[in-house]
Amino acid sequence: MIRTFAVVLLAGGAGLAPGGWLHAQSPSQPANDPPVYRYGLTLGGTSLVSLVFEYESNNRAVEFALGTFSGRDLSLAVTGKQYLGGGDLRAFAGAGLWGVAAFPAAQRAGFALIARAPLGVDWHAFEGHAAGFELNLNRALAMRRPDPLDERPPRTRIVPLPAFYYRFADRR
Numbered sequence: 599m600i601r602t603f604a605v606v607l608l609a610g611g612a613g614l615a616p617g618g619w620l621h622a623q624s625p626s627q628p629a630n631d632p633p634v635y636r637y638g639l640t641l642g643g644t645s646l647v648s649l650v651f652e653y654e655s656n657n658r659a660v661e662f663a664l665g666t667f668s669g670r671d672l673s674l675a676v677t678g679k680q681y682l683g684g685g686d687l688r689a690f691a692g693a694g695l696w697g698v699a700a701f702p703a704a705q706r707a708g709f710a711l712i713a714r715a716p717l718g719v720d721w722h723a724f725e726g727h728a729a730g731f732e733l734n735l736n737r738a739l740a741m742r743r744p745d746p747l748d749e750r751p752p753r754t755r756i757v758p759l760p761a762f763y764y765r766f767a768d769r770r
Contacts, residue, residue, distance in 0.1 A: 634655070642760050650663045
């Protein structure tokens with residue numbers, strides 16, 4: 599399972615690289631195309647509710663998501679994304695890292711570092727507004743549990759987590 603996930607991450611990284619197979623699938627844009635800054639809200643995925651900032655240029659993007667599941671934890675995800683196709687409906691694939699810190703009452707803080715690979719669809723509904731769905735494929739890399747006696751390693755299975763989002767685009 600670990601080898602399979604490593605192959606998927608390496609293939610995705612190779613595809614996102616300049617001249618990679620995902621890059622070849624995306625339509626070419628003029629080099630003077632202005633970058634797009636997108637701000638929004640995500641429900642699900644890396645947290646129950648996340649505030650998201652995304653910088654996109656030439657069908658490639660980097661996304662920062664800050665959120666929480668319960669208010670007693672903090673989640674931060676950083677993801678590189680490649681948008682495929684053009685028009686109002688675009689598919690995307692990406693790879694990134696997700697960190698979670700939990701602060702339970704009367705226990706030590708817990709931490710987790712998770713590899714994530716989102717796959718999804720982005721729909722530009724109106725000028726400057728977008729909605730989308732993504733399925734995040736996640737695998738724990740490292741973990742410190744809140745219980746000091748619990749030293750089990752993280753599970754090796756891949757966990758899919760769905761998410762819906764809204765983004766507002768600000769072209770500068």
